[in-house]
Amino acid sequence: MSGRGDRPARFRVVAIADADSFVKWAAALIDTAPDVHPHLLLVRTPLTVSIAQERAALSGTAIRPDAVTRIAHEEIASWLSHDRPDVVVLAGRGPFVRLVMREIDRLARRPVVVTGMPGMSIPAQRGALLYRRESDLMVVHSRRELRAFSDLADRLGVGLRFGLATLPFAKPRPAEASTGDDLVFAAQAIVPRDPADRLALAGILRSAAAADPSRRVVVKLRSRPDQGESETHFERTAFADLLQSRPENLVFSHDPMATALQRAEGLVTVSSTAAIEAIAMGVPVIALDTFGVSKEHLNTVFTGSGVQGSAADVIARRFRHPNERWKLDNYFHDPAESTWWIDVRELVAMRRRGDLPARRVPPPRGGALHRAWQRKAVLGDEDRSVAGAVALMVGAPLVWTILTVRRIFGARGAGTWSDPASDITVTPARYQDPIVRRMPRVAVVGD
Structure with a gap:
């Protein structure tokens, strides 16, 4: 250094x-x-x-x-x-x-x-x-x-x-790159969340591959769990498992998204930011709305874009480009x-x-034990402190109680998760991933 x-x-x-x-x-x-x-x-x-x-x-x-x-x-x-x-x-x-x-x-x-x-x-x-x-x-x-x-x-x-x-x-597609004929699917760990929906989505991809065996369907994955890799969100129902049985032209890829898109005819996603990467490269997309359009699916952003489509659109590869008005307000200003x-x-x-005062994190309301919980929840096995172990035992049941109450009695109305007409959530998230991945019942409250 x-x-x-x-x-x-x-x-x-x-x-x-x-x-x-x-x-x-x-x-x-x-x-x-x-x-x-x-x-x-x-x-x-x-x-x-x-x-x-x-x-x-x-x-x-x-x-x-x-x-x-x-x-x-x-x-x-x-x-x-x-x-x-x-x-x-x-x-x-x-x-x-x-x-x-x-x-x-x-x-x-x-x-x-x-x-x-x-x-x-x-x-x-x-x-x-x-x-x-x-x-x-x-x-x-x-x-x-x-x-x-x-x-x-x-x-x-x-x-x-x-x-x-x-x-x-x-970024734009490199000038020397040629358009490919892959259907690239941007897999997401938590969208859709329901296992039945994920199974149905795997079926749509199989059907798209079977509809034209001469062209590939590429499932772009972000991690290799069998090699100890993790990703930002915890995937409980992995597409790699759901698609163990698949046509030969349905393949997995761990390439960077930009690389996968250079060989793409079009991109399919529910709500991945990969759609913005594709649009920037001139690759048409389908924002799949088969499982609904809601804040929980993180896909209300595509309303009015002109790129939303159905399972039939995916199978027929009816990709589309967004309208210019939507683009100016959404990521292409x-x-x-x-x-x-x-x-x-x-x-x-x-x-x-000396004109910019420090904005310091206040002490947690629960004192030292709450602070130990916050540290343990982020660091997992990297935190070997006794306080962290104690906080884990005390905090885990409490957190799961909070999340259960949120799922059952979550607030409704303007600006909440149930309001698709607004672009904000004034209420806390009702679902959380476990951040301590080796302890799957340990979650962190927050976004």
């Missing part, structure tokens, strides 16, 4: 991440910033990317392997104290962001803290905002998201600055409107002048 005196006269930006989708987003985001010296810290948690996933996430960026450091949580503060970055980008699920923010609170020289979500974020979720409320800037990726998160912040009484960016990994890096430079100048 070089000292500050050896460094070029440009901003030092460090992204801190763990899970696959957040690593991809953080690497692509800092790669778009001009005049920076970037570094990527991968914190060891149950979700940390494998070397293969890291390689896929960094594909298409200029971040070299020697600019990546794998680190334990307890080493974060000392590493940052020595490196003294100007900007830290926190890229992880809400509980991860909160845990790392507490380490930043220990620093004598505080960097500007930037947070954000790794893809489409409609609806703007309560937890996504509250976990990031102590950051100096939260990045959003469309005009629509900017309106939604600003509205949500006003309703929740959160004072937070937002910076608009384009999705950093949504004029790049000149993307002010996030201008905002960051202004915030760095303010911090250097």
